[in-house]
Amino acid sequence: MDSRAHTVVVGGGCLGVAAAISIRRRLNQQGNNEKVILVEKAILGSGLSSRHSGIVRAANAEPAAAQLAMIASKMWLDLKNSWGVDLKNEQFGAVWIARADAAGDNPKWRSLQEKLHNTGVPFNRISLDEARDICPPNVILNQNEVFYHEPDALQIDPSHFRAAAYDAVSFNDVEIREKTDVVGFIRNESGQIDSVITDNGIIPTRYVVNALGPWSPRLFASLGLQVPVSAESVTVVNWLTSRNHEQFKMPIIADYVNLAYFRLWRDGEIHMHQPRKRGPKETARAFAESPLSVMGADFVNDPTNQALGYSQIKQFEDIARRRFNDVDKTVYGSGYRSYFDITPDLKFILGPDHRLTNLIHCLGAGQSFKYAPVFGEIMADFVTGGQAFAPIAQEFSIERFDQSYMSTFWAQVAGSENSLAVGDTNL
Ligand SMILES: Cc1cc2nc3c(=O)[nH]c(=O)nc-3n(C[C@H](O)[C@H](O)[C@H](O)COP(=O)(O)OP(=O)(O)OC[C@H]3O[C@@H](n4cnc5c(N)ncnc54)[C@H](O)[C@@H]3O)c2cc1C
DSSP states (O other), X not given: OOOOEEEEEEOOXXXXXXXXXXXXXXXXHTTOOOOEXXXXXXXXXXXXXXXXOOEEOOOOSXXXXXXXXXHHHHHHHTHHHHHSSOOOOBOOOEEEEEEOOTTSOOHHHHHHHHHHHHHTOOOEEEOHHHHHHHSOXXXXXXXXXXXXXXXXXXXXXXXXXXXXXXXXXXXXXXXXEOSOXXXXXXXOTTSSEEEEEETTEEEEEEEEEEOOGGGHHHHHHTTTOOOOOEEEEEEEEEEEOOTTTOOTTOOEEXXXXXXXXXXXXXXXXXXXXXXXXXXXXXXXXHHHSOTHHHHTTGGGGOGGGSSOOHHHHHHXXXXXXXXXXXXXXXXXXXXXXXXEEEOTTSOOEEEEETTEEEEEEEEOSSOOTTTHHHHHHHHHHHHHTOOSSHHHHGGGOGGGGGSTHHHHHHHHTOOOTTSOOBTBXXX
């Protein structure tokens, strides 16, 4: 009997989990009971997926990304249908805030609204009074700002997601190998991947899905493949609030004046982190420093990242004070430095590798928790010949990095840093 797996998914972060579940369910629908094996060197939901904020929103200047985010949002709302398990969510929407010009407008954001409307994402300019009605009273909103409302944005508690991931992997009969390190690959005579080598044995397989996030460059270098993913640092701070004073219906506040996202979570904390930087220089620096070549992304779990220094906390307090009128009456709860996964053009890498076609990449670009269920379906399409979602993913093929695309890229993204400039991707 052939013990070959149908697919081995390497990496058990949110994208690996989603890929394994969707592939298993798709094979079931086709009456195919070949194995789907998920290999994770630590535990499910580790890596960058242990640090996300659980925000699911579709506003994205890149139409294909916005379209995928909308599909994913619907799937998150009904995970029972997609994964067979329940997952709680809160749908309090998001309020986006940016600076207004002298005329009370912000042309970049107006044009973003038009783009999003073309994609079907509800994202509407609202007045200061309307924003005040939507936000709790401790949120400071100013005359010289513009406000947009994304009513469908969701919030998920990351610990609930992790529990649902374990439940769904088990419910769908994905074979899971935690605490198992993938150390290399064996190729067959036609150059395709024949087997995955782990520190717990060799797994022959027809397909490999790469969900290693920023660990990809180190592992795939062994096959002579460059996979351009790096990591950019981000700081997180949680403020403890009083249960008597906070209403637990605060929308996500995407504050592009002070460069911070805020949400309420864990029964009484204001959680905040910076948005991903968009400046070509920062992106280039993350690749130039190339920290991944030596230790993979293992620095993500380095203990020195677990605590913030006084000046970092103070800096975040200053930012929070500009948006909340009672931060001085909250308590610093916890804070840490973490990392966003980034690609050179800040777009995902999805689909078969043109150099090794039974290797399928499933890599996000800094905001991929929210896309996880739809990326899973895209992976299922690619390994079963389906067409439901794969066509939307075409522009995210890794092949683009071989073309002149990258040489003209830096000129094209000449938008200002951390802005919502049209042409920026993955807001
Ligand atoms: C502070 C912060 C807030 C964020 N907030 C949001 C948000 O609100 N919404 C959103 O959509 N996104 C958010 N993100 C981004 C999101 O966390 C990441 O994009 C996402 O988690 C990436 O998932 P992944 O599965 O691709 O990678 P990872 O989670 O990094 O998974 C890769 C996995 O591969 C495993 N691995 C590595 N090497 C090996 C090996 N050799 N063998 C086997 N396994 C291996 C690792 O242990 C890891 O579990 C946030 C990120 C941060 C840091």
